[in-house]
Amino acid sequence: MSALGDLASFPTETLLQIFEYLDGRDLVRCQRVCKALRHHIDQCSATQYVIRLAMCGYTDGTQSQGGGFSLIGARLNALEEHINRWKYLNWEEQRIEIPTRIPDCEVLVGGIYVLISQTIITCVQLPSKIRHIPLRAWSFENDFTVTALAMDPSQDLLVLLEIRQESEVSYLHFRTLSDNTRHPRVFATIPSGRYVRSHDIMIVGDTIAFHQYPSTFTWNWCTGTLLSEEFLDTHLGGIRWIGPKKLLGCRWGEGPSGALVVFGLDQDGNRREIVALDLPVRPSSAPRSFSCFLGQLAVPHPSGVLPFDSSSVYIIHLSGVDFRMPQDFDLVIPVSTIERYASDRYDGPFSVPWDVWASENTRVVPHSRCRQHRIFRNRTVRVEAGAQSRIKVLDFTPNLSVWPDSSHHRPSDARGVCYTKFVGRSESAIDVYPETFARTNLPYHESHRILETPLREPRSVQVDDENIVIADVSFPSWRGGRF
Numbered sequence: 350m351s352a353l354g355d356l357a358s359f360p361t362e363t364l365l366q367i368f369e370y371l372d373g374r375d376l377v378r379c380q381r382v383c384k385a386l387r388h389h390i391d392q393c394s395a396t397q398y399v400i401r402l403a404m405c406g407y408t409d410g411t412q413s414q415g416g417g418f419s420l421i422g423a424r425l426n427a428l429e430e431h432i433n434r435w436k437y438l439n440w441e442e443q444r445i446e447i448p449t450r451i452p453d454c455e456v457l458v459g460g461i462y463v464l465i466s467q468t469i470i471t472c473v474q475l476p477s478k479i480r481h482i483p484l485r486a487w488s489f490e491n492d493f494t495v496t497a498l499a500m501d502p503s504q505d506l507l508v509l510l511e512i513r514q515e516s517e518v519s520y521l522h523f524r525t526l527s528d529n530t531r532h533p534r535v536f537a538t539i540p541s542g543r544y545v546r547s548h549d550i551m552i553v554g555d556t557i558a559f560h561q562y563p564s565t566f567t568w569n570w571c572t573g574t575l576l577s578e579e580f581l582d583t584h585l586g587g588i589r590w591i592g593p594k595k596l597l598g599c600r601w602g603e604g605p606s607g608a609l610v611v612f613g614l615d616q617d618g619n620r621r622e623i624v625a626l627d628l629p630v631r632p633s634s635a636p637r638s639f640s641c642f643l644g645q646l647a648v649p650h651p652s653g654v655l656p657f658d659s660s661s662v663y664i665i666h667l668s669g670v671d672f673r674m675p676q677d678f679d680l681v682i683p684v685s686t687i688e689r690y691a692s693d694r695y696d697g698p699f700s701v702p703w704d705v706w707a708s709e710n711t712r713v714v715p716h717s718r719c720r721q722h723r724i725f726r727n728r729t730v731r732v733e734a735g736a737q738s739r740i741k742v743l744d745f746t747p748n749l750s751v752w753p754d755s756s757h758h759r760p761s762d763a764r765g766v767c768y769t770k771f772v773g774r775s776e777s778a779i780d781v782y783p784e785t786f787a788r789t790n791l792p793y794h795e796s797h798r799i800l801e802t803p804l805r806e807p808r809s810v811q812v813d814d815e816n817i818v819i820a821d822v823s824f825p826s827w828r829g830g831r832f
Contacts, residue, residue, distance in 0.1 A: 457818055463500060505532070507523075
């Protein structure tokens with residue numbers, strides 16, 4: 350009997366049990382084996398749910414909440430609704446009154462919005478109609494003044510930075526997000542160095558990265574083990590975890606032109622890559638702010654190959670740099686370009702001329718009148734100045750409807766990165782950078798990614814999977830929107 354015949358006679362229940370152990374990549378590969386497998390995968394809500402989760406970069410957080418396999422159809426429908434709300438900017442706006450002063454620091458992760466004003470910690474669980482989550486708020490009185498914070502709601506983890514003025518020493522405290530007590534998994538409070546004004550904290554799993562000029566430290570926060578210390582003799586704009594084994598940071602190096610240095614560390618503290626990019630003009634100062642993420646530019650290939658690796662790009666946003674160009678811009682750098690010039694054996698940064706990077710499809714995308722900017726997962730959100738603020742959501746998510754079989758689907762929407770360009774105060778066109786970075790102008794009606802808000806001068810903008818939260822200048826009101 351042929352292999353196809355063997356597969357056709359295979360019990361459907363057994364196939365579905367096998368599918369439960371496969372991830373999104375493997376399921377797509379199975380679809381390409383034969384029509385029988387493709388039919389089973391296409392008709393199964395569970396496999397479609399896994400595939401769509403993988404493409405969006407999400408994980409299923411409902412297992413710990415109960416419900417089981419019988420709710421998989423509802424979860425798939427909720428995911429599709431979530432995707433469509435981002436795609437078409439189906440914006441549900443509401444105003445949340447938070448009785449607190451203008452916060453010293455704030456963060457939004459996983460639908461939890463935390464604001465700290467002096468010693469008062471205020472937490473808000475933002476509501477979600479899709480996931481049936483109600484609005485809830487709670488607060489704590491802290492025993493020290495918090496200078497910076499980070500959190501991971503999936504671990505019930507809240508990290509607070511304390512700076513003791515008398516000794517000029519800073520400490521990282523690890524608390525529970527639910528009741529602000531010491532986290533049960535933490536070994537000890539970590540002394541993080543002497544007092545400085547520049548700091549950045551990032552968490553991934555058991556590892557925490559903390560930058561405090563001029564060094565970047567990585568610890569296992571559960572054991573208190575110092576994994577690495579990266580000394581940076583120049584200004585660092587920020588650090589970001591871009592994967593379970595990779596830390597990305599940017600700083601300004603020396604050279605005839607401004608140099609943007611990208612380095613990577615794994616969780617064991619080993620250097621993975623360090624590359625310097627010579628910018629076309631020298632800045633007069635280091636950037637005021639920095640953000641970056643590992644994005645997916647390409648639409649899925651008709652062959653069914655998931656675009657997770659070869660088409661990945663670093664999106665690095667820089668603000669407040671005095672170039673002879675707009676002060677806010679994005680660098681779009683293919684991962685393959687960085688890895689081509691990276692070396693595990695090289696101990697120091699080496700310079701790569703800008704024209705070499707440009708030939709590798711790196712792009713500088715300027716922004717005009719950018720007031721606030723946040724990057725999260727596959728989208729970047731900007732608040733533009735003007736008569737009233739305009740929220741621009743630039744979506745990097747691949748089109749889900751075009752894959753994985755070339756015989757039935759063709760890429761109908763080869764969109765990659767969409768940026769709005771301006772002529773004066775009027776919007777004229779959108780520059781589109783698909784997988785090949787080919788530049789194309791689209792008509793005005795494609796500007797549905799733009800949201801209008803009556804806020805003239807928003808104080809801050811925060812973004813996560815489902816929310817855009819814009820803080821008013823006139824405290825204590827925060828305007829929140831959810832997709």
